[in-house]
Amino acid sequence: MLEVTVIEDASAAAATLDPVRARLLAELAVGPASATMLAGRVGLPRQKVNYHLKTLERHGLVELAGERRKGNVTERLMRASAASYVISPLALAQVQPDPDRFRDHLSARWMLAVAARLVRDVGSLITGAARARKRLATYALDGEIRFASAADRAAFVEELTRGVGALIARYHDEHGEGGRAHRIVFALHPTVRPEGASPGSDGAGAGSDAPASGGEAPALDRPSTTSDGV
Incomplete structure (x- = not known):
C-alpha cells in the first residue's frame, strides 16, 4: 500500500467524494475486509457495499488483497491502494x-x-x-517559525530571498549538458490554529485571508527533510 497517491482522473475523483465510498476507503486503509464485513461497519446491505467497491476498484482506488472461503461462498478481501489520497488539479483541468x-x-x-x-x-x-x-528525486523542507513582529517577518523574507537568489545564481547552468530544470517553491503563511485555540499575537488564524508572503524559493522554516522515491 502506498502512503499517498494522487488522483488525476475526474471520474476517480468524483468516486472518492461520495460519502459512502470515502468511508469505505477509510475502512480499507486500516486493513483488508470483505463486502460482508464492511456492510456491518457502515450499516448498508452487502449488495450496496459490493456495488461501491466495484466502482472504487474500477478506478484503482481499492485492490484485491486475497480470498477466503466462508461456507459455500468465496469472499473477496479488498484493501485500499493507498493510505490517503490527494486530488490533483488535473481532475478539473479546465478550471485548474x-x-x-x-x-x-x-x-x-x-x-x-x-x-x-x-x-x-x-x-x-x-x-x-x-x-x-x-x-x-525530490526534496522538501517543512517547519514552523514564530516572528516577534511583522517587521521581523518582512526582514526574514527579504534576507531569505537574497540568500536563495544567491544560491540560484551560483548553481544555475542554463546550458549544462545533461542537466534538468527543477522548480523551487517557497511559501510562508500563518500557522492554522487548532479549533478553539485563543488568537496569537499576530492576529491571524484559521480562515484568515491576511496577506502571506510567497515566492519561488525553498521552504526554510525549522526544517524536517524528506527525499521521496518511487
Missing part, C-alpha cells in the same frame, strides 16, 4: 489554477495557485516514475 496568470508574492490566492501546481506536477512525476519503474 494557473499561477502564471498573475504573480503577486503577497497574495494568499496566488500562493494557493502555486501550491496547486505543485500538487499537479509532483503527482504527474510520481505517476510517470512509477510507470517507468524509476526513482523520483
